Amino acid sequence: MDTHVHDRRRFLALAAGAAAAPLLTACGAGFGGNDDKSDGSAADDVTGSFDWKREKGTTVKALLNKHPYTDALIADLKSFTAKTGIEVEYDVFPEDNYFDKLTVDLSSGRASYDVFMLGAYMVWQYGPPNWLEDLGPWMRNSSATGAEWDQADFFPNLLQADQWSLKAGAPLGQGGQYALPWGWETNVVAYNTEVFRKLGVKPAETFDELTELAGTIKRKAPGAGFDGMYGIAVRGSRSWATIHPGFMTMYARNGLKDFTVDGGKLTPAMNSPEAVAFTEDWARMVKRGGPPSWTSYTWYQCSSDLGAKKAGMLFDADTAAYFQAVKGASPASGKIAFHPGPQGPGGSLATNMWIWSLGMNAKSKKKSASWLFLQWATGKEHLRKSAITHNHIDPVRKSVADDAAYKDKMRHLPGFLETFEKVVDQTKIQFTPQAQFFDATTSWASALQEIYGGKGAKPVLDGLADDLAGKVG
Secondary structure: OOHHHHOOOOOOOOOOOOOOOOOEOOOOOOOOOOOOOOOOOHHHHOOOOOOOOOOOOOEEEEEEEOOHHHHHHHHOHHHHHHHHOOEEEEEEEOHHHHHHHHHHHHHHOOOOOOEEEEEHHHHHHHOOOOOEOOOHHHHHEOOOOOHHHOHHHEOHHHHHHOEEOOOOOOOOOOOEEOOEEEEEEEEEEEEEHHHHHHHOOOOOOOHHHHHHHHHHHHHHOHHHOOOOOEEEEOOOOOOHHHHOOHHHHHHHHOOOOOEEEEOOEEEEOOOOHHHHHHHHHHHHHHHHHOOOOHHHOOHHHHHHHHHOOOEEEEEEEHHHHHHHHOOOOOOOOOOEEEEOOOOOHHHOOOEOEEEEEEEEEOOOOOHHHHHHHHHHHOOHHHHHHHHHHOOOOOOOEHHHHOOHHHHHHHOOOOOHHHHHHHHHHHEOOOOOOOOOHHHHHHHHHHHHHHHHOOOOHHHHHHHHHHHHHHHOO
């Protein structure tokens, strides 16, 4: 497994009448776009009985990020072509320049690519300039969408994450469906069972316990035979990606918000007294038990340190631990277990997430064929095969998560299934949707570094809030 391919954290923001009446169906509570209106969508052009062969002979062009989920998709493309008669040409770019490529292509107004991978956060940037096709009308049209696609089978919080009204501050789960969930990550604690057993410690149930545990491991693990091991791996680089995994998860579990929204106006809330106190506590945890070079740490260093037995714990995406835990992947494979992580006050397990989604170019000239591809790629048959025979884990569909073969595959990872089932319904995007997301969270990470470096949390976060009020509010 080449874990380099999993890096999607570097993102450079470069830019901010139907021929016949379609057969429409109700598609479930509140999903799939703006009520039953299609607003002239090309989906209206699809009529008659649903037919996988409707666009036989067409070629769809896809832009993909290099990733294990992509490997699973490419390995199964022959099934799609056999089912539809549609060929798929694709380009795969490493994450270092994937989003640059996608952003430039979409902003050009060309239709170089019909379909592409994107994160749900990117909908907040790509949606307002109308670069993304609203998939709601396609989902509602039973001529375009086969009954077996079964929209109700998706975890509803994942489908909602790609649905937005395009208005800053408006909650997700309303408006157009600008992408479909395909693969995702929830943020939990993974830990080395060997060092836990030798030190006689258990996973932390509160944030105070986690801070204490991280310090204990850093202090005692080297003497127990784990040379150079520290307590907990968390990200620290000056990047938006530092904020969204463990930090935002614990922030949300404490009931804290990034912004408050009143009448459509966003007000930064990172400097509330409670947020200041939490940020001080987070920096204290990193100092007591975090990596020695924390300010340069990305997900990759965190994941690698867990696999190399340099970190006793990891508070990050479950996939970052999974790719170290599978047999033969790292020195720690076979000795990594999963836990939901500390609860917030009142037992909150609110968790932030990342979703790899699939979207359609609003300028595509092959929307009907593209929709068939999206429908197949997010359908039960392909996703089940990808989860069982490849490493497309964290199913977006309930039927895959409940599948006996999937559970058999994942059962050897201690706590993985139990943790997934415990947090899946409480995992959602905990940020407030707004187009300046990447700039705002990168500034937030910079502020966190300053606090870690010894500056006072309140003046630093007051300065951050003042700056963001002018940019976002």
